[in-house]
Amino acid sequence: MPGRDVGSNVGRPLHELDTPALLIDTQVLATNISRTSAIAKEAGARLRPHIKTHRMLDVAHQQMAAGAQGICCAKTGEAEVFADGGIDDVFIANQVVGAPKLRRLQSLAERVRLAIGVDHPEQVESLKHAFFDSRSIDISIEVDVGQARTGVSDSSSALTLARQVLDASGLNLRGIYTHEGHDYNARDGADLATIADKAQTHMLAIAEEVRSATGSSCEVSMGSTPSLLAGVFRNGIDELRPGTAVFNDGSHANFLGHTDWCAATVLATIVNQPAPNRVVIDAGAKALTSDRRGPSILKNTGFGLVVGRPDATIVSLSDEHGVLNVPDADSYRIGDQLQVIPNHICPCVNLYDYAYATSNGVVTDIWPVSARGQSQ
Amino acid sequence: MPGRDVGSNVGRPLHELDTPALLIDTQVLATNISRTSAIAKEAGARLRPHIKTHRMLDVAHQQMAAGAQGICCAKTGEAEVFADGGIDDVFIANQVVGAPKLRRLQSLAERVRLAIGVDHPEQVESLKHAFFDSRSIDISIEVDVGQARTGVSDSSSALTLARQVLDASGLNLRGIYTHEGHDYNARDGADLATIADKAQTHMLAIAEEVRSATGSSCEVSMGSTPSLLAGVFRNGIDELRPGTAVFNDGSHANFLGHTDWCAATVLATIVNQPAPNRVVIDAGAKALTSDRRGPSILKNTGFGLVVGRPDATIVSLSDEHGVLNVPDADSYRIGDQLQVIPNHICPCVNLYDYAYATSNGVVTDIWPVSARGQSQ
Structure with missing residues (x-):
């Protein structure tokens, strides 16, 4: 990997590439x-980017060079790939269950600063x-601030878990974390700011309860790109874990009102042009x-945005076909290339073995999606 | 590939596997x-399964052994993988455009009986x-019988293309084909049968026009699993190209009224159990x-069906989380495994490097998804 003669495309203009790419x-x-680094600095928080968006070592190393304190990931398999790739501070912001995975965590803990x-x-x-007689790991307690996915929903449950962690010899209490993912449902910018502020207020209150009840320190970690971009930060937020902000995507472009921050596209x-307007x-x-x-504020009208073609709408997708309605039919020809900004970039990147790094329309490098398919 | 110690799982019961798998x-x-072979035989048609569903050589060889005359695929990259794997009769039921791909087709045509x-x-x-001075290839003309995706919509356009093919020295006219994919929108069984019959009638009429106007033979090829399962076949259909029928999936289970034919699941x-009913x-x-x-007749209520758990609904998916509403909360525990029948199995399989072949709850083999990611 990468297969065939992909490397020979370095130095080529985009129009010479095979597609989709x-x-x-x-x-x-x-x-x-x-x-993203500047936003975190301004907020007085450390940055721990979520690498589920890119799953690429080349990108993670750029994030670390720009001041990230480590990475966040969702899966043990991702953590292993990034540990192998030289990232030594990894937070699996997810629950890890089952004997095979606990053995893998033990091995990871020998190599990196690990939190679960x-x-x-x-x-x-x-x-x-799993950790009572080995190198200890950090534990962070997930709090549900409104997404209704995972996490404890009240401070007494958080406190119970905190005490359980503090009583365990191989576990260190790092703090509490949340993914305020319900901000994806915000109606508008004001609603988004309200959701972000409410989420932080809730987290800060629980952290304070844990601190006063246990005497332990308790970091507060927040993680969602819309809330990051909303720019609302209370004092006391220790860590931010945005994922999508590294590339943005079609849904975030709709929220931002422009596509200038969209770094990832599918060529x-x-x-076919089976009908004049299709x-x-x-x-x-x-x-x-x-x-x-x-x-919501991130609403899409089709299955991606076509760069420079606001008149085009991707109205349907089959496995290998994307159907576009194009009012200005004369400006489209069979053989033409289009760049599509995907609606949701995280699972999209996970479909590819590698990405073409590009600059001014020329391929400058090949970046393996090193953790592609690492969902275990 | 497969990575880690996947092979050591052969002989193990499912509950020992790491997940998702x-x-x-x-x-x-x-x-x-x-x-599927019996349905094609009964219909008097040859069978050319679409391998986009499984992308696995192990499965294709079973289909060939059961009487398939060759395979159908959507992408040049799939064709290459299956040609390398010993399948010597390949129809790319799609349009192939661009200089890099035409070069790859030339190479493929040297190795297999190829149609485009x-x-x-x-x-x-x-x-x-591309083929004027090399080994010739077969051409089939795509007809749109109602899906409004690709294909010509009338007989005069088909006839124009047929004449153009017949005039080209490196191209042989094989016939016409369609994907009657609008049958996925059928309201009920009767509507499905009507759509299937109308599609076949339309195709047979166009083929007859091509034959009488050109004096050439003209095969008729149809391809869609719901229509296949509807069992309506007119005389004169030469070839069937179902894809999903090999595994079926959650949407087809809804149409069938049972999950007994669903061969593929995600373990x-x-x-987490953050709330009693979640x-x-x-x-x-x-x-x-x-x-x-x-x-439609294939409507899903959630993001997949949970085997043996009709009370559970997968109400939302994030990148790495599936959230289930479970009224019978006491029968679910952290650490329990569930088998999920995906709504749409074709893009799902494409997420995996390998599948576990299983029998009576035990792993019997590892099947690489050899054409995973081959979308170029």
């Missing part, structure tokens, strides 16, 4: 990384047994995913 | 393959130039895709 604009990426999320006493019990070719590209669900957002 | 029940698979789809004179022109682990599994959009069907 994943492209990363290195200038936009660099700007996104700088902006918990939201139930049974998880703590398993981790306690596709028009392969063209078909060689990128379908297996190249873009069929994810859609909304109704 | 793709499982194929070999008995259900064998029955599906036999059934066309629906526009420009594609034929390109193929004509997941319950990692559990979370370690399989999200990167393990299941977020595809949904309907409103």
Whole structure:
């Protein structure tokens, strides 16, 4: 990996590439990384980017060079790939369950500074047994601030878990964390700011309860790109864990009102024009995913945005076909290439073995998606 | 590939596997393959399964052994993998555009009996130039019978392309083909049968026009699993190209009224129970895709069906989380495994490097998804 003669494409202009292909604009990426670092600094928080968006070592090393304190990931397999790639501070912001995975955690803990999320006493019990006589790990307690996915919903549950962790010899209490993912449902900018502020207030109150009840320190970690971009930060937020901010995507472009911050696109070719106002590209669900957002501030009208073609709408996707309605039919020809900004970039990147790093329309490097498929 | 110690799982019971993992029940698979062969035989048609569903050589060889005359695929990259794997009769039922891909087709044509789809004179022109002095290839003309995706919509356009192909020295006219994919929108069984019959009638009429106007033979090829399962076949259908029938999936289970024919599942682990009636599994959009069907005969109510758990609904997916509403909360525990039948199995399989072939709850083999990611 990468297969065939992919490396020979370095130095080539985009129009010579075979499609569909994943492209990363290195200038936009660099700007996104700088902006995110600056936002965290302004908020007085450390930055721990979530690498589920890119799953690429090349990108993680740029984030670390720009001041990230470590990485966040969702899966043990991701953690292993990034540990192997030289990242030595890893937070698996998720619950890790099952004997095979606990053995893998033990091995990881020997190599990196490792933290794991918990939201139930049974998880703590398993981790306690796995780490009672080995190198200790950090534990962060997940709090549900409104997404209704994972996490404890009240301070007494958080306190129970905190005490359980503090009583376990191989476990250190790091703090509490949340993914305020319900901010993706915000109606508008004001609603988004309200959600972000409420989430932080809730987290700060629980952390204070844990501190006063246990005497332990308790970091507060928040993680969601819309809230990061909303720029609302209370004092006392220790860590931010945005994922999508590194590339942004079609749904975030709708929220931002422009596509200037979208670093990742899928290069596709028009392969059919079966009707005057319909063209078909060689990128379908297996190249873009069929994810859609909304109704919310991130609402999409189609299955991706076509760069420089506001008149085009990707109205449907099959496995390998994307169907576009194009009112201005005369400006589309079979063989033309289009760049599509995917609606949801995280699962999209996970479809590719590698990305083309590009600058001014020329391939500058090949970046393996090193953790592609690492969902175990 | 497969990575780590995957091979050591052969002989193990499912509950010892790490998750999420793709499982194929070999008995259900064998029955599906036999059934599909029998349906084609009964219809008096040859069978050319679409391998986009499984992308696995192990499965394709079983289909060939059961009487398939060759395979159908959507992408040049799939064709290359299956040609390398010993399948010598390949129909790319799609339009192939661009200089890099035409070079790859030339190489493929040296190795296998190759056919390509066309629906526009420009594609034929390109193929004509690519094959004028090399081994010839077969061409099939795509007809749109109602899906409004690709294909010509009338007989005069089909006839124009047929004449263009017949005039090109390196191109042989094989016939016409369609994907009657609008049958996925059928309201009920009667509507499905009507759509299937109308599609066939339309195709047979166009083929007859081509034959009488050109004096050439003209095969008729149809390809869609719902229509296949509807069992309506007119005389004169030469070829059937079902894809999903090999595994079926959650949407087809809704249409069938049972899950007995579903050969592919995703094994997941319950990692959280943050509320009495909510559990979370370690399989999200990167393990299941977020595809949904309907409103139609194939309508899904959630993001997959949970085997043996009709009370559970997968209400939302994040990248790596699946959230389930479970009224019978006491029967779910953290650490329990669930098997999920994905809504749309084709893009789901494409997320995995390998599948576990299983029999009676035990792993019997590891099948690489050899064409995973081959969307170019």
